[in-house]
Amino acid sequence: MRHLSDYMPFILKKENIARIEGDEVLIGNRSLYPFEKSFFRCRETEDVAWAIEKMVTQGGGPVRAAMQAMLLLAKRMDEGRLPRDPARFAQAKERLEKTRPTNTTMARVLELMVSAIQESLGKGACCGERAGAFIATYESRYEERAFAMADIGSSLIDDGDGVLTMCFAETSFILTIALAMEQGKRIKVYTPETRPYLQGARLTAPCLEEIGADVTLITDNMPAYLMSQGKIQKYMTAVDIAVSDGWVANKIGTYQNAISAAFHGIPYFPFSGDPDMRKVGRDSIIIERRDPEEVKHLRGLATTTDTMKAYYPAFDIVPPHLIAGIITPKGLISPYLLKRVYGEGESAL
Amino acid sequence: MRHLSDYMPFILKKENIARIEGDEVLIGNRSLYPFEKSFFRCRETEDVAWAIEKMVTQGGGPVRAAMQAMLLLAKRMDEGRLPRDPARFAQAKERLEKTRPTNTTMARVLELMVSAIQESLGKGACCGERAGAFIATYESRYEERAFAMADIGSSLIDDGDGVLTMCFAETSFILTIALAMEQGKRIKVYTPETRPYLQGARLTAPCLEEIGADVTLITDNMPAYLMSQGKIQKYMTAVDIAVSDGWVANKIGTYQNAISAAFHGIPYFPFSGDPDMRKVGRDSIIIERRDPEEVKHLRGLATTTDTMKAYYPAFDIVPPHLIAGIITPKGLISPYLLKRVYGEGESAL
Structure with missing residues (x-):
């Protein structure tokens, strides 16, 4: 057990x-x-x-x-x-x-x-x-769902892989890496820092370091360059929401990494423990806009002039054609099959 | 004059x-x-x-x-x-x-x-x-070359455009925006902060603010989302080097923005005042690797644990097929024509 x-x-x-x-x-x-x-x-x-x-x-x-x-x-x-x-x-x-x-x-x-x-x-x-x-x-x-997803996630990682993530994919992802390591796979994880809150630098990277994973911190502008160098074989993130037409929303930056992954032929596997099939499509996703002041600071330190205008959409949305498969407790599912597997209108909790 | x-x-x-x-x-x-x-x-x-x-x-x-x-x-x-x-x-x-x-x-x-x-x-x-x-x-x-390039750059910007840049494109870009404004065009400029040094937040955005442009600061993980929202019509950066086969190197992040721009059908126009035709191809570009400690700090403040491993390639390289045209003092040039216009082996200074 x-x-x-x-x-x-x-x-x-x-x-x-x-x-x-x-x-x-x-x-x-x-x-x-x-x-x-x-x-x-x-x-x-x-x-x-x-x-x-x-x-x-x-x-x-x-x-x-x-x-x-x-x-x-x-x-x-x-x-x-x-x-x-x-x-x-x-x-x-x-x-x-x-x-x-x-x-x-x-x-x-x-x-x-x-x-x-x-x-x-x-x-x-x-x-x-x-x-x-x-x-x-x-x-x-x-806990059951986390193990179900991490068993799939770790099976998708090959020995020698470089894995890119974004923001803090929490339990399912950390467990995926832990299980892959347990399986004897030698892997490198690359963690973008995830401005403005630095979830990647402050949460993901230290968690991976704590479990003994080989983790490297990068800034949010580096993923595509690492891909072009052949350092990344898999891209995995959590999602804040997956909706019935197979679009997923996650921390801002997830989308552009998914575009770069597709450009380099790297599969993107988001984890969704509880797709929301009551949301009938991407237009039903509400993107939280946070205080622009947060973009102008890091840990309380100013990064620009006080008077600067800034914009802070906290999440972005990835279309299904950029997703190789959604890792769910029910298996690795094509985003186009999500509503058939989970049932439109269902909460999937 | x-x-x-x-x-x-x-x-x-x-x-x-x-x-x-x-x-x-x-x-x-x-x-x-x-x-x-x-x-x-x-x-x-x-x-x-x-x-x-x-x-x-x-x-x-x-x-x-x-x-x-x-x-x-x-x-x-x-x-x-x-x-x-x-x-x-x-x-x-x-x-x-x-x-x-x-x-x-x-x-x-x-x-x-x-x-x-x-x-x-x-x-x-x-x-x-x-x-x-x-x-x-x-x-x-x-000065002559800056005006030559900015005349082209400003002519490529349409009234109502949103313009994305990266890092600090300096004189040619700032002058491009100034001339476009002088021509009565209403434009919005979006400036990614450009970690780890924040050239976007500290240099580009304040310079644009100083000349009275409508500038908005974003973080480096936001460009593709803004593109998906229809906020960006042009992508313009400086380059640190353009070489004979039409590849250009610029601040890390330039490449992934170029990929996202291509994905959204947005043209990418880099400025190059002095292409280096003595560099015979992309493999001759040396990517500066800087101290990884810089990735772990912002204005001296730590962003992660002291023991964290980090990686800091300071530049990345954009292939010619992602470039709509290079803005040079000799005109807007297809990257594939660069060596014919400038002459292979020439320094172009």
Whole structure:
């Protein structure tokens, strides 16, 4: 029996993503990592929402933090410290899901979680227990899906490969690399730094370094040059969302790397644990636009004049013809078959 | 009569690129711009070489700084403060040209300048005067070529265009934008920040802001997304070198933007004031590899762990089939015609 936690670096261990301690939600502070290993403490749902908006956690972190926020509310109700009002969960859900317009996983998970909690609330049952059980089931399915995807991912990597990634592809990708290494494959991973938040430099590269992988940090303007030198054989990223027509959205930069990969004959394999088949096409993807000030700074240091205009679309969208196959828990799927395999209108959670 | 200085922002005015003051060469310190407008003071040729290596100046700056270093040597000889030894110039040339292996302009200019100075030295003439005249001629030809290229560049820009650039395309590009604006064209310029040195954020964007252009700063991972949104109609950069088979080398990232431009049907027009036809093909281009530590920092601030491995190729190479035409002082030239127009084996200075 394989255990996810045996493979995961510090920030991807589930207790370090988000957990409850005392009467607070603690969120692993990815915005300070690897310079500090610290936790952001939240007393209220609003604190959790604020932390997500401020990028204290990102990628797959927000859904985990949001579930803990729901659990905290449920526990407080059980302890009689909050009125047993089902609307509180709906309000919390509404506030939390607004923090991430592009990635719909949190909204979909919270919808199921709130229904479950409200049901137990209606029966007068202990809703903290229900919330806890929901999280446990989610974690266990998440672990199963991660191994299913990483088994495929690692089988796609050949001995001697150079693998390019982008942003922080988290569990599925880190596990893919860990399994490929376990299989005795000698691989090199190239990680673009991923401006402006440096998820590649601060999260992906240190996580890979922690598990002993051969990782090299590059800047976001280098991937195509490395491809032209024959250093890259596979391109793999997470996605924030995969929709029914096979388009995927991920951190800005994913798209141009996919174009360069296609130009050099390098296959692009995005991971999607939970394609959103309720989104009927690429036009239904909402690209989050963040504060342009963030483009003008790095770790608080200015990169240009105060008066400069800037633009910050946080994600981009890759068309299916640039995708060799989407790595899902159900197998490696052609993006053109996604809606047939997952069923149009399905949430796939 | 148009004068280049009337169009140029602060750091591109010739006296702010490099000049002699007293017994020193002053180099406009681009590494601190726009946060500080300061000059790096050099007493010896070695100081100038060091400053170039440390990116105090870059792009078209090093050749100007190197010519001033030669002038300083010549003046000191005229004043009897240095022996009238022609080998001194050859040694200085050798040291200076090593600072920039990719861009051969400085090496080619210094070859001509050293011959001229040595000739006047052989005749017992005042070699400072000869060096000064050489620089004056260079500046005047540079100005002519800049207007020739910017006249073409601005004619290629249509009213309403979005123009993408990369790194710091200096005089020809800034002048192109200035002339297009003078022609009443409403244009938007998008400037990728250009990690790790941020030439885009620190130099290009502030220069465009200074001349009143509508400029927007983006990160290096955004160009393709902007293209997919229809925001970009033209892609224009400088080149560090154009060689006889029509390949061009420029700051890392230029290549992947060119691939994305081709993918979206957007023409790429690089500027080359002095194609190097003595380089017989792309394999003769030397890509400068810089200290990987630079990739791990931004303005001195760490972006990852101290122990991380990184890679820093400073330039990349674009093939002719991704180039719509090279903007040269002799006109807009197909990269496939470059050697016919310029003559194989010619230095084109």
